[in-house]
Amino acid sequence: MAFRGSQVWFWRWRRNPLKRRADAVEAWVVLGAWTLTVVAGVLAGLGIARSVEHELARERVEWRPVTAHLTEQAPGTATRQSVTSSGDRVWARVSWTVPDGSARTGQARVEPGSAVGSPVTVWTDREGRLVTRPATPDQARLRAAMIGTLLGVGAAAVPFVGGRVLCGRLERRRMEQWDAEWALFGPLWGRTTG
Template identity: 55%
Template sequence: MAVFRGPRRWLWRWRRNPLRRRADVVEGWVLVGAWLLTLLAGTVAGFMAARTVERDLAQERAATHPMVAYVVAHAPGRSGARGSTGERVWAEVRWTAPDGALRTGQVRVTPGAATGVPVAIWTDGHGRLANRPATPTEATVRAAFIGTLAATAAAAVPFAAGRRLLARLERHRLSLWDSEWSRLGPQWGRMTG
């Protein structure tokens, strides 16, 4: 059976009231502390995670360089068979590393690419193949997404702890009320009877 609590009053735990108990004030401060810790933990974790992701992606962008490679052998598939799905096939390509050495590797190209067709690739500082780095816009979106996830996860801890502590305090308060009622309830029965 749900207990009727009546209308909510703003800051009722701190208002002067002869019925206010120490437990009400403690609950109020626990609630305020839990909310402050939730906001602080979420904000700090979110900004730190977002900043770390942006920094790592910027380092990745700085460490990779675009180059032109050339298809070594005819790529599988029909030339011009590229559909609306943007299908790509693996083919071997060759490029010249910054130190002048010839390198080869496998990259995705359009189906049926002929021998000698230029292909844009990304390499690291040693001339090895690397993944295309995230653009600054992609990095910002990734950082915001990961920051939001980190903020939510970090904020959930103090929020859940505060809710659990409030539930324990309420159970304790209700048990105090029960003990007081069991002591005073019989006296009321004599007065009204």
């Protein structure tokens, strides 16, 4: 097992006769990249989450349930179960009336085997177009948090990767300088003074 000494904090900023200008530049690049990573990730995540939650709240206010009626027999056979999951539902054509009095038609999920004229609750937007049921406040918070987290991590990845790339270039440059200096002074080590 290898022994490691105690870690020295802020070693990049301490005085050292062997420290080069490239070391100081790398120290500031690392600090800047980490700062931008945290700030970009948090601000982007919070901003997107707030925006998504606001949009879902707007949908809850604007979208309304409407009673529609089947215009054709629903495929399948009727089941005896009173409660079914959405997986047990089938698509069928329905019609409804929008607030201005005009009739609309569309496809909606209904119970299998439902008869023509059966009432079905559908959700519509301001223009009377079919939409999905709006998210509840709890669902909206969860969805906003998940989307905010994913996009915040994505936004944080940009400065993080940029900092890693820049540090890699600085490291390659430093190694090239060491190679050039070693080529000059390495052969002198074989000579003796006298």
